[in-house]
Amino acid sequence: MxxxxxxxxxxxxxxxxxxxxxxxxxxxxxxxxxxxxxxxxxxxxxxxxxxxxxxxxxxxxxxxxxxxxxxxxxxxxxxxxxxxxxxxxxxxxxxxxxxxxxxxxxxxxxxxxxxxxxxxxxxxxxxxxxxxxxxxxxxxxxxxxxxxxxxxxxxxxQFNEILRCIDSLQLGDKNKITTPANWQPGEKVIVHPSVKTEDARKIFPNEVQEVYPYLRFTQL
Missing domain, CATH: 3.40.30.10 (Glutaredoxin)
Structure with missing residues (x-):
């Protein structure tokens, strides 16, 4: 490598x-x-x-x-x-x-x-x-x-934006998620595209909402 x-x-x-x-x-x-x-x-x-x-x-x-x-x-x-x-x-x-x-x-x-x-x-x-x-x-x-x-x-x-970015990065490192536009801590996140919807429903404790096959939301 x-x-x-x-x-x-x-x-x-x-x-x-x-x-x-x-x-x-x-x-x-x-x-x-x-x-x-x-x-x-x-x-x-x-x-x-x-x-x-x-x-x-x-x-x-x-x-x-x-x-x-x-x-x-x-x-x-x-x-x-x-x-x-x-x-x-x-x-x-x-x-x-x-x-x-x-x-x-x-x-x-x-x-x-x-x-x-x-x-x-x-x-x-x-x-x-x-x-x-x-x-x-x-x-x-x-x-x-x-x-x-x-x-x-x-x-x-804008230091609140810097804190928001840190929260997003750290949350994404711990979970297979990304964060949407204007996301704030505690709001819904996006299931990472690498995770299939059927697998996401097993991984995440809350409902996985599928808007499109590539756009799925859930609450952590």
Whole structure:
């Protein structure tokens, strides 16, 4: 069997790297250590939208912990700048940022994870390098990239959507199901196409509703 590829596409092994963070030096694959992990990036410290996002991430930390998910941020500044920015974030959101933030002033990790914003090449730093887009990677305990989202500088992340995606991924890993449009936890799910309807009626405890042979709903 061919070795699993490394990269940022879905199904690839997330690239490994070493970096300094606000909680010490890490090797990313060791940091994952069998846990669900979210890596989310920011173009720079003391940016307005990112300040609101990190405050919201800190506020929702118990929700991520409940799902067994650890968070790690990234911003393209030095550690000293991160520490001062965290003070602003904590004050703004009345929170206490506990997760580490990677210092990536050289943008090495941003490049490795294809996070550079190429849509506006007039938006460059002093070295002529594009700013880092705000990207979210959800990585499973096997270090596989399961979801990626990229947000432009003007649009703040929707953290409830990130939590919803985690719920969907984790539920799908435990059961032979997928989740429909606008699904919320507790709502009906779709029987996985690989499962025949007669088998689904044996596997799932509740009624299997067949709309089409390829579209079957059930309640978990």
């Amino acid at each position: 061919a070795a699993q590829k490394t990269g940022t596409r879905l199904g690839y092994i997330a690239p490994d790297f070493e970096a300094q963070t606000t909680q010490g030096k890490i090797r990313f694959h060791e940091f994952i250590d069998g846990k669900w992990t979210i890596l989310f990036s920011h173009p720079a410290d003391f940016t307005p939208v990112c300040t609101t996002e990190l405050a919201e991430a800190a506020r929702l930390a118990p929700e991520f912990q409940k799902r067994g998910v650890q968070m790690i941020g990234l911003s393209c500044n030095e550690l000293g700048s991160h520490s001062k920015w965290i003070e602003d974030i904590n004050k703004f959101g009345s929170v206490d940022v506990q997760f580490p933030i990677i210092a990536d002033p050289s943008r090495e990790v941003a490049k490795l994870y294809d996070m550079l914003d190429e849509q506006d090449l007039t938006n460059l730093d002093e070295k002529g390098v594009p700013f880092t887009v705000r990207t979210v990677f959800i990585i499973d305990p096997k270090k596989t990239v399961r979801l990626s989202l990229q947000y432009p500088a003007s649009t703040g992340r």
